[in-house]
Amino acid sequence: MNRVISSFRDGKGFDIALVGAALLFLGIFAGLPLVYNVVMSFQAVDMFSLGTFARPFVGFDNYIAVFSEPIFWPVMRNTVVFVVASIGGQFVIGFGLALFFTLKFPGSTYLRGLFLVSWVMPGLVVGAIWNWILAGDFGVLNFALTGLGIIEDNIFWRSDTAFSLWAVIIANIWLGTSFNMILLSVGLASIPRDLYEAAALDGANGWQRFWTITLPMMRATIGAVISLGLIFTLQQFDLFAAITSGGPANSSNVAQYWAWDFSFRQYDFAKGATISVLMIALVMVASVIYVRSTRHEVRG
Template structure:
């Protein structure tokens, strides 16, 4: 009886009549949880929105004034620079660290699975927890990193990682790189697992050394994975907020202020909801461009 019901359920799920229903539910989900917030944010970015009228959909239309105010703000250039440095630094260092770990764990040795899981455990933690831990690690008085640097003779006194405008962006970048490396490692490990081993064996028999095999075999065959990884890492880094807010609140003196932090400050500290929505829209445009570049790169790779 139970097997009969299971077979009936499997036939019902395999029925083509269910596909429109499943696609319809998926479309409704995306429309409500993705489409509506995006459209609402776009509308709000061209309106004058205050605490008094935020509950209404129809509000004074100001066109591109919110965007013009942002560009004219002296803070705009600093936020753009901070965001660019933060994103480029994180994407590059996370990729290099993830690639190094993926290649390392590709070699069989006792305890490899345990240590790989241990590294992934850090990625599972919430960014708020990561930010709190790294805030303690980078503390100027009793932080472990300052203690280690001083013990090695690399510094003569404490480094004020998070309270010095010259080092605050470096501090939050270090924390975010540590947080993102496991994600890069797992995707690159999956890509490496798909590379046929006989290609390496044939190259080794032809006299190709490790570096030659890496640049002639590993990197070209990893190219689709690398494209996807760089696109995802850029998008994830662009929306980094929790970790930076926990560690520095975008300070001191806006030295670690990036677009998500600025959008939050405009909306929930200065109550300039139109300005915050405009910053979010700028971020959306950047993310769209990154996704478009990725799609074009993959298409060109498939056609070549």
């Protein structure tokens, strides 16, 4: 007992208590739901058996059933397109903005802060805003594209099967670009300025300095940004619910929305859990990549 009291006096016991409380919180609110979801993916669960434990074990039947769904491959294709296009757009635009804000000009700090507005806004609010922007008859985007002469007729972004997925991608790029910009700005700030000065003295132009100094020094940061982008993009649900609801004709349906549809529209909770487990596996892979990237960055 005296040892416990003395450990709290010197601060070590308090640190252990804080870590223990955090682990307990994660175990209850993250670990248990995760295990419950994995177990449910191997059971037959519908709206009648959800509240009971009378759930027969079916092995991999749920996974086979999900893979056998007619829209499985279209949904997977949409998911890949959504993830790759979103991450690519967020990264390229975010990197460009991060490089732009390395320049010193009046109001740069305030302007950079304005870009964070999109990141702190709830996804449903962002979806409502983009519903108005992407409206076919009176949307701002069609008005701008028509005024610039890029298109002649209005595009019905949300109801056209050729554009519905891209409508959500555009909104998601806008939502996540500022997050990429901030993380990449931190990485750029950590690069010693004397490296650029030495390269300039050796006659290297801006493009050569970018390829030989910026990109190699930003490798760990870029890995972390892409990994986090993959995690956040695979978890994106609000924009699909607010803009397209997975339609029309499943043209914008992705894995995360499909899992919700199985669980809360069709009440087939087992299949919804199965798709969620597959998504969790992808997120865990991205998390491992992120941890390895940050570890290398700390070592560097």
